[in-house]
Amino acid sequence: xxxxxxxxxxxxxxxxxxxxxxxxxxxxxxxxxxxxxxxxxxxxxxxxxxxxxxxxxxxxxxxxxxxxxxxxxxxxxxxxxxxxxxxxxxxxxxxxxxxxxxxxxxxxxxxxxxxxxxxxxxxxxxxxxxxxxxxxxxxxxxxxxxxxxxxxxxxxxxxxxxxxxxxxxxxxxxxxxxxxxxxxxxxxxxxxxxxxxxxxxxxxxxxxxxxxxxxxxxxxxxxxxxxxxxxxxxxxxxxxxxxxxxxxxxxxxxxxxxxxxxxxxxxxxxxxxxxxxxxxxxxxxxxxxxxxxxxxxxxxxxxxxxxxxxxxxxxxxxxxxxxxxxxxxx
Numbered sequence: 001x002x003x004x005x006x007x008x009x010x011x012x013x014x015x016x017x018x019x020x021x022x023x024x025x026x027x028x029x030x031x032x033x034x035x036x037x038x039x040x041x042x043x044x045x046x047x048x049x050x051x052x053x054x055x056x057x058x059x060x061x062x063x064x065x066x067x068x069x070x071x072x073x074x075x076x077x078x079x080x081x082x083x084x085x086x087x088x089x090x091x092x093x094x095x096x097x098x099x100x101x102x103x104x105x106x107x108x109x110x111x112x113x114x115x116x117x118x119x120x121x122x123x124x125x126x127x128x129x130x131x132x133x134x135x136x137x138x139x140x141x142x143x144x145x146x147x148x149x150x151x152x153x154x155x156x157x158x159x160x161x162x163x164x165x166x167x168x169x170x171x172x173x174x175x176x177x178x179x180x181x182x183x184x185x186x187x188x189x190x191x192x193x194x195x196x197x198x199x200x201x202x203x204x205x206x207x208x209x210x211x212x213x214x215x216x217x218x219x220x221x222x223x224x225x226x227x228x229x230x231x232x233x234x235x236x237x238x239x240x241x242x243x244x245x246x247x248x249x250x251x252x253x254x255x256x257x258x259x260x261x262x263x264x265x266x267x268x269x270x271x272x273x274x275x276x277x278x279x280x281x282x283x284x285x286x287x288x289x290x291x292x293x294x295x296x297x298x299x300x301x302x303x304x305x306x307x308x309x310x311x312x313x314x315x316x317x318x319x320x321x322x323x324x325x326x327x328x329x330x
Contacts, residue, residue: 054079057301061243066300073310077317078300081276086295088323091273095293099141099180105290113266113290115182123176124167129155135184138163140170140177148177151184153191185282185289194254196263198230198279199297200271201316205230205264207238210254230264232256239304244297257283266290276317 016023058064058075071080086092095101102114118136121127127138134155140148148170152158170177187193195211208228227242228234257263266288267279280291304310 054299054301057245058303061301062303062307071319072314073303074313074317075300075302075310077314077319078276078296078302080319081317082296082300084322085275085320088326090326092295093326096295097141098139098143098292099178101292110266110290113288115185115289115291118181118183120178120180122178124164124170124179125176127179127181129160132181133183136181137184138167138179138181140167141180142177143170153184185284187284193282193284194257195291196257196281196283197294197297198263198267198271198281200267200274200279201276201313202318203268203272205267205271206313206316207242208232209242209244212254226254228254232260239306239309241305243303243305245299245301259283259286259288263288275320 054075055066058066064073066076066079068076068080068083071077091104094104099117099120102111102117105111105114115137118132119128120141132152132155136152136155138150138152143149150163150166167179170179185193192212197209197211198205199207199209208230209225210228211225225244226234227238229238263281263283267281270279270290270293271277274293274295276295278294278297280294282289282291304313
């Protein structure tokens with residue numbers, strides 16, 4: 001066993017072993033140059049997702065250099081779509097906003113599939129706390145990874161000082177972010193809620209990831225999940241395992257949802273508008289709710305085991321023609 005020593009050299013990172021533990025040290029300046037070369041820009045991209053983190057993750061996790069010029073695997077195609085298609089698609093910007101997303105759902109005749117909105121305000125300082133019920137969800141209308149979401153199970157026990165301090169971090173470019181409050185969904189009186197994420201490619205659901213959330217959690221940024229076929233099977237026609245950012249699939253089973261067929265139909269109806277989208281659903285009794293549509297799942301930080309499924313799912317995603325930048329720029 002090596003106690004300390006260099007094990008492997010790469011242009012972008014090096015691996016050392018300390019007391020038998022492998023540690024990868026990223027050469028961040030070289031990764032930055034790699035990203036600039038990939039995107040053919042003089043600076044890192046400015047859209048919402050963190051491209052540096054995605055490139056870094058794939059290098060460390062997969063020893064893979066992302067290819068956004070000729071993407072083949074699913075993770076690369078997710079980032080290609082974000083940069084060359086969705087960021088230039090007006091409908092994307094409307095649906096990325098959780099408030100205007102609900103307006104769009106109403107236009108589709110699907111208003112019964114979104115949680116009830118209690119109010120929306122231009123700033124955290126405008127929130128009318130006294131008018132909110134005992135249980136609710138408070139969130140930024142634009143947010144990622146569940147960070148800008150707070151679940152309130154008992155308003156009387158809410159630590160207002162800590163809540164406001166947390167909300168203050170939701171600002172965008174130093175500007176106040178718009179806030180909304182909506183009903184807190186629950187499967188039963190225990191407060192349990194399962195988050196079903198239907199990954200749809202070319203209008204068809206290809207796999208489902210399910211997160212189980214208990215009442216004791218005040219955040220939706222889950223770290224464990226399970227992985228299923230659209231027929232709610234494991235180990236058949238899909239990979240043995242999926243890795244998404246820091247989260248890894250667990251062996252704990254999650255029961256097949258009662259209305260799986262209706263959930264599949266709803267997810268594919270919404271996915272028909274897009275080459276790739278993740279439809280996030282909840283089942284509360286006999287009602288199905290749409291949480292949101294996610295267009296860049298995990299910023300492309302996704303891989304499968306066996307690894308050939310990275311390419312299998314990538315091949316399912318037929319990329320559209322790139323869209324010109326909004327505003328008519330070149």
